[in-house]
Amino acid sequence: MGHLLMHPAQLGSAGNITHAYSLEVSAKDMPALSAAAPRIAPASTIAIPYLPREDNAARLAAAHTVRTLGFEPMPHLSARRIASFAGFESFIQRAVAEAGVERCFVIAGDPSTAMGPFSDSAALIDTGVFERAGMKVIGVGGHPEGHPVMSTAEQWDVLERKCRSIAQRGMTPLIVTQFAFDADIVLTWLKALRERGIEHPVRVGVPGPASIAVLARYAAVCGVSACASMWSKYGVSIGKLFGTAGPDLFVERLAAGLTAAHGEVSLHFFPFGGIAQSVKWIEQYRSRANPAPG
Numbered sequence: 001m002g003h004l005l006m007h008p009a010q011l012g013s014a015g016n017i018t019h020a021y022s023l024e025v026s027a028k029d030m031p032a033l034s035a036a037a038p039r040i041a042p043a044s045t046i047a048i049p050y051l052p053r054e055d056n057a058a059r060l061a062a063a064h065t066v067r068t069l070g071f072e073p074m075p076h077l078s079a080r081r082i083a084s085f086a087g088f089e090s091f092i093q094r095a096v097a098e099a100g101v102e103r104c105f106v107i108a109g110d111p112s113t114a115m116g117p118f119s120d121s122a123a124l125i126d127t128g129v130f131e132r133a134g135m136k137v138i139g140v141g142g143h144p145e146g147h148p149v150m151s152t153a154e155q156w157d158v159l160e161r162k163c164r165s166i167a168q169r170g171m172t173p174l175i176v177t178q179f180a181f182d183a184d185i186v187l188t189w190l191k192a193l194r195e196r197g198i199e200h201p202v203r204v205g206v207p208g209p210a211s212i213a214v215l216a217r218y219a220a221v222c223g224v225s226a227c228a229s230m231w232s233k234y235g236v237s238i239g240k241l242f243g244t245a246g247p248d249l250f251v252e253r254l255a256a257g258l259t260a261a262h263g264e265v266s267l268h269f270f271p272f273g274g275i276a277q278s279v280k281w282i283e284q285y286r287s288r289a290n291p292a293p294g
């Protein structure tokens, strides 16, 4: 991925964990992305979640905006929310034609039953629509905290199969994990992933700085655990469940724990507190990790 923008001297130093980060920005937040764009490295990946209240026109317009701003749009496709094969195929074809989309992220989605013909993300991959449209990278979800319906063995099996299918279709698999508040759980999961011989790049989901109330609400909506011990590890004391919290301790712990055995790892930010706040947090983290010489 040709967007090395840091000075070569910075590579390999502590601040490097934020290098080539990606951001998740929904269609309604495109004005905020445009405002923050000068502070984000050109060609950065911007994921566009498949939110239930947005339609395909809004998602395609967002992908176009991302491309126009000089970034790499990565639309999400939520298998269970897609009503028809034709709708799926035309969305992908239009994403390519109108926004030059080359990467997509597939996920089952939260509905307990499929609204159309696709009950899981493998079903989308197996249509062949992605490679026929010229897609280059397909992202799949990683679940370091576990999965509500699958056993651990099933999770690895499903992840391996999806990655194999993407590669066999001539595309590059990418694993993007659900956000989490406990870096140790992510490190353990990464090690297990590599021990299973899954060597594809991983983007670790990181919650952007936000009020603790907002973080707790997103955790609840997304089924992410946020118990007292995790809050405390995240740097939020239980007597102080107001105010805001950033991923400082999470990212520091992750960066400190990463070794060559964890393979290629970068960060994917969920800017729950707003795009500008996440970008500012990353700038501040970098300047702390890589103080200006002199």
Ligand SMILES: NC(=O)C1=CN([C@@H]2O[C@H](COP(=O)(O)OP(=O)(O)OC[C@H]3O[C@@H](n4cnc5c(N)ncnc54)[C@H](O)[C@@H]3O)[C@@H](O)[C@H]2O)C=CC1
Binding pocket: 079, 106, 107, 108, 109, 110, 111, 112, 113, 119, 120, 121, 122, 141, 142, 143, 146, 147, 148, 149, 150, 158, 178, 222, 223, 224, 225
């Ligand atoms: N702690 C939680 O509550 C978590 C929830 N999830 C949810 O699980 C989904 C997993 O997505 P992928 O990894 O792309 O799985 P996937 O598309 O690869 O599907 C794997 C298997 O899980 C089943 N499955 C997936 N989502 C389901 C759901 N919402 N209800 C019942 N069965 C489901 C599928 O039918 C399939 O058998 C996410 O969309 C998310 O909604 C994921 C991780 C954590």
Ligand SMILES: Nc1nc(=O)c2c([nH]1)NC[C@@H]1CN(c3ccc(C(=O)N[C@@H](CCC(=O)O)C(=O)O)cc3)CN21
Binding pocket: 049, 051, 110, 178, 179, 217, 218, 221, 222, 223, 270
């Ligand atoms: N299980 C699961 N489902 C998801 O949809 C999901 C994840 N996990 N993990 C990460 C991202 C985060 N996503 C989300 C989830 C919910 C909203 C949402 O409901 N937004 C509301 C505001 C909610 C609030 O502030 O409480 C909105 O109106 O945009 C947005 C993005 C999508 N993703």
